[in-house]
Amino acid sequence: MDQFFHRMGDGSAVQMTAKQIMADLVEGSEDAADRGKIPPLAKEEYDYLLDIFCSPHKFISVEPGREVILTYDAATLKIRRVGVHVDRIQALQIYEKIMGADTMELAHVDYSYKPVKPIATFEQPILEQALLATHIPLFYGAQPNLGLYSQPDGPFPNPSELMPMGKIKEAQESYEAALEDLVKDIVFVGSLMYESGADGINLDTAGAAGDADFLATLIATEKLKAKYPDICIEIGMAGEFVLGMHSQLTYKGERLAGMYAHQQVKMAEAAGATIFGPVSNTNTSKSAAWNLARAITFMKACGEIANIPIHPNMGMGVGGVTVNDQPPVDVVSRSSAAMTTLCRLDGL
Amino acid sequence: MADLNTITQALIAGDKDQVTGLVQKAVDENVAANKILNEGLIKGMDIVGDRMQEGDMFIPEVLMSARAMSAAVAILKPLLGEDESVVTGKVVIGTAKGDMHDIGKNLVSMMLESAGFEIIDLGVDVAPEQFVQAVKDHQAQIVGLSALLTTTMPMMQTTIDALKQSGVREQVKVLIGGAPVNQEFADKIGADGYAPDAGSASKLAKQIMS
Numbered sequence: 001m002d003q004f005f006h007r008m009g010d011g012s013a014v015q016m017t018a019k020q021i022m023a024d025l026v027e028g029s030e031d032a033a034d035r036g037k038i039p040p041l042a043k044e045e046y047d048y049l050l051d052i053f054c055s056p057h058k059f060i061s062v063e064p065g066r067e068v069i070l071t072y073d074a075a076t077l078k079i080r081r082v083g084v085h086v087d088r089i090q091a092l093q094i095y096e097k098i099m100g101a102d103t104m105e106l107a108h109v110d111y112s113y114k115p116v117k118p119i120a121t122f123e124q125p126i127l128e129q130a131l132l133a134t135h136i137p138l139f140y141g142a143q144p145n146l147g148l149y150s151q152p153d154g155p156f157p158n159p160s161e162l163m164p165m166g167k168i169k170e171a172q173e174s175y176e177a178a179l180e181d182l183v184k185d186i187v188f189v190g191s192l193m194y195e196s197g198a199d200g201i202n203l204d205t206a207g208a209a210g211d212a213d214f215l216a217t218l219i220a221t222e223k224l225k226a227k228y229p230d231i232c233i234e235i236g237m238a239g240e241f242v243l244g245m246h247s248q249l250t251y252k253g254e255r256l257a258g259m260y261a262h263q264q265v266k267m268a269e270a271a272g273a274t275i276f277g278p279v280s281n282t283n284t285s286k287s288a289a290w291n292l293a294r295a296i297t298f299m300k301a302c303g304e305i306a307n308i309p310i311h312p313n314m315g316m317g318v319g320g321v322t323v324n325d326q327p328p329v330d331v332v333s334r335s336s337a338a339m340t341t342l343c344r345l346d347g348l
Numbered sequence: 349m350a351d352l353n354t355i356t357q358a359l360i361a362g363d364k365d366q367v368t369g370l371v372q373k374a375v376d377e378n379v380a381a382n383k384i385l386n387e388g389l390i391k392g393m394d395i396v397g398d399r400m401q402e403g404d405m406f407i408p409e410v411l412m413s414a415r416a417m418s419a420a421v422a423i424l425k426p427l428l429g430e431d432e433s434v435v436t437g438k439v440v441i442g443t444a445k446g447d448m449h450d451i452g453k454n455l456v457s458m459m460l461e462s463a464g465f466e467i468i469d470l471g472v473d474v475a476p477e478q479f480v481q482a483v484k485d486h487q488a489q490i491v492g493l494s495a496l497l498t499t500t501m502p503m504m505q506t507t508i509d510a511l512k513q514s515g516v517r518e519q520v521k522v523l524i525g526g527a528p529v530n531q532e533f534a535d536k537i538g539a540d541g542y543a544p545d546a547g548s549a550s551k552l553a554k555q556i557m558s
Binding site: 035087160163164168171243244246247258 | 405412415450454
């Protein structure tokens, strides 16, 4: 039986038969369907995925006319991280003029709203210069990062220390107090950047510290939208699932803990977000086929229910892409092409 | 008349005061302690375990239910006869040598305790010989090993080897858990079981003892 080049979720190369790939596609999709209580993929979708995984071509793309917007978060940091020593404005220009990015984000290396707050007035002139030096829509963005508000990094008692001591109520109260400060910081920084001309505000890796982190993101979005009705806000998630670190927080009557992408997007819509970036995480011990079928099952359900544009996260460890510092082009192109072909989405 | 289903629901809600109040009321109404335990409390913790496994309940809620369970068991313990002991089995538990991460291990301990197991918690960074000694000292039936780091996973194998070399491997079942491990790894190192979360660990331990 023919063997095809394939990869595991950690990027390692393996040989698999078409039968093995198909079995993994079905298993991956069914895992998502089971967790999210959403439909698995249909036969023709499995067949399409099998075709691209069995294709001998290194690079896979979409049919002309099916291209979507490519947008990047934290890219001003990523280009320096790989050793290209340019400043942030030059980084934005490289992405726009050389790499064809459709939207970009200016970000500070600390990449969280709390540390940006005291230097926000230093960030404003850089944003203003960046806006003059680029043509594409330019976001200012950072992470909500609620973890920075508990001791030793912040003023509030650390819930992860309180919980093992049996102080559950106190841990929950600490999350509730911390999220109020986080909301203030996001609104403060977001307002300054919007007033400096940012085309949008990005709240990246929302929910990283669990349901309280996600709730703060939603409330901050609501407040910014009330203050500036025309503001564009993108909420990009940290992971596929909202962790119940507090566990009992609700937004618009819905419990946030345990929500998957198709439920999260409804919350983002209700808060007034303009774009939503859903996530599906990669399992390194499963094959690329398993991961991609699973990611598409989640993203498809999200896209079908969304009333705002969605830009699924595609990159190292998300969207079916393997966990490599430099994700291989075979996997990135297959995942991107499949996501764009099979899901109702507006960008990646 | 005491309603055991109400106890179950209060336990799932993690309402310690309500659970202890209802359990005391049931005791006052002469409902047998083992009936309250099995049909009210353990039934509730089974549902908590299932919901945790399904992603419908989370750590803070599980902790609240476990705390309510402990308080209720404290009321019932003096009333249970020798043959109605709440002890399902003895578990020696700890994190593998070199691993200081104990949140998952503590949660598993709580779930097992709520399911009626006696827990001998050796804490974190536990050497293989400490596991061996504890198994001998307490005549445990289960050893629970937890690791969060890929670098401490090999110590699980070393611990199992130490149990073999000391001649106690046959008397215990070894269950492993933690973020980097899976069923495949459990099979590879010769563990008897793997549980991905605290709810599953409790179920698995009960299966082993049944």
